[in-house]
Amino acid sequence: SAQSNTFKIGLILPMTGQQASTGRQIEAAARLYMAQNGDTVAGKKIELIVKDDVATPDVTKRLAQELIVNDKVNVIAGFGVTPAALAAAPLATQSKTPQVVMAAATSSITEASPYIVRSSFTLPQVSVVMGDWAPKNGVKTVVTLVADYGPGNDAEKFFSERFQLNGGKVIEKLRVPLRNPDFAPFLQKVRDAKPDALFVFVPSGAGAAVMKQFLERGMDKAGIKLIATGDVTDDDQLNDMGDGALGVVTSHHYSAAHPSAMNKKFVEAFQKANPKMRPNFMAVGGYDGMRVIYEALKTTKGQGGGEALLAAMKGQVFESPRGQVLIDAQTRDIVQDVYLRKVEKKDGQLYNVEFDVIKGVKDPGKAK
Ligand code: DHB
The missing domain is CATH 3.40.50.2300 (Response regulator)
Incomplete structure (x- = not known):
């Protein structure tokens, strides 16, 4: 007091x-x-x-x-x-x-x-940056896969709107339960839909499971790219995800490699x-x-x-x-730079290495 x-x-x-x-x-x-x-x-x-x-x-x-x-x-x-x-x-x-x-x-x-x-x-803050990057980098069609609650719904909405504004096509929007999600049936749907990329948001702690199942199901070999917010390639787990994570591009506001x-x-x-x-x-x-x-x-x-x-x-x-x-x-709310990053190996460890930046991004969820 x-x-x-x-x-x-x-x-x-x-x-x-x-x-x-x-x-x-x-x-x-x-x-x-x-x-x-x-x-x-x-x-x-x-x-x-x-x-x-x-x-x-x-x-x-x-x-x-x-x-x-x-x-x-x-x-x-x-x-x-x-x-x-x-x-x-x-x-x-x-x-x-x-x-x-x-x-x-x-x-x-x-x-x-x-x-x-x-x-x-905010999820809109980082998701719109991916919605701009992906269509300019060979991704014309996507399926979105998000945890079914507030931040996932924000990621889905703001990524999809921006991606479509840039001429991209969202084939399907999938939502997985927040508690104990099983990604397998969702990933099977994505395989059948054959988009150029799968866009993912899951909260911190759940990214490694998504990455594991994405790779186990051979999605990358089927020609489907993984793109995501940086919650998925979370620095807390990234180094244990294995070399299959190399090359994954995400948008986020922080990397331990900044x-x-x-x-x-x-x-x-x-x-x-x-x-x-x-x-x-x-x-x-x-x-x-x-x-x-x-x-x-x-x-x-x-x-x-x-x-x-x-x-x-x-x-x-x-x-x-x-x-x-x-x-x-x-x-x-916080106004900050949002980075595009790619998973790379540095000194034998996996990091989100920043390769581009959008300066001073305000939360688009509030912009009138
Ligand atoms: C939220 C939780 C997370 O772990 C995350 O990475 C992003 C958003 C949330 O519940 O708002």
Whole structure:
């Protein structure tokens, strides 16, 4: 609270279950940010309270309520999946507590509460970039395959619209269940439809299964290319996907191979603190989310409540490990560069190597 000498951040993440890698990545990145920037800001001791919601919205809601009412946190943050971010939104509004969304990426999330600020990305933001690239690079027909919930629906819609605007043809739109998906019957349909490419979105953690089944079914040998958002060639899993992943082109806002001095330092420090992990786009969302909170606390000199913090989060411009970013003051969403990347081998390891960039992309889900 404003009077006490601690500043509490309630970090709600999926630490167990299907989305556990998201929680692991974000917690590690948040702790790295604190280790690098100190745990005292504007005279306040920063306290990070991590809670596991198992990516289950009912649990998210209960945890957010407890953190706000009992622990009196100054900020709630994290939110590994869209339903979790949406479940906490009304509580952020009622209690005037800033909610920093570090992972979830459905466009509409920021409209669920005026107290939401997002440090991750949106699916429309990265999908339109693939919708421009593919038809200019020999892909005339596609089948889309997405996880059947908010971000998948956004990816399907915004990729397809842009792809068709550029003269491409979408033969079929397939949606797989979010929980325990079996991709086999869907991939059989894709084989029968014989598109130039299959466009895929699945959430972080599910990409390796898609890649495995795509290769096992010989889709690539049948002449069907895999194109995707970078969620599929997730840096958390990519290096274990095998050489079959080589050449896969994706669009996304972060690669561990992003060749900036700041990113090299970030990756090195992250891996030193977490020797078995490579930071992925979730880690960067967590790291930058902490930056947004720290800077807002500095600007308000530790004196303000939720409204003042929120105002100080809006409009922040800074260099992230991903590149230059802006927290749009109107939408509270992140404006960032989106890259085209190809899976390549560097020093014996698989990476998403960036080969083109679209600068300063706003969420197209909000552009009027
Ligand atoms: C969401 C979750 C993910 O793991 C991801 O890669 C993209 C979006 C989400 O639920 O919003």
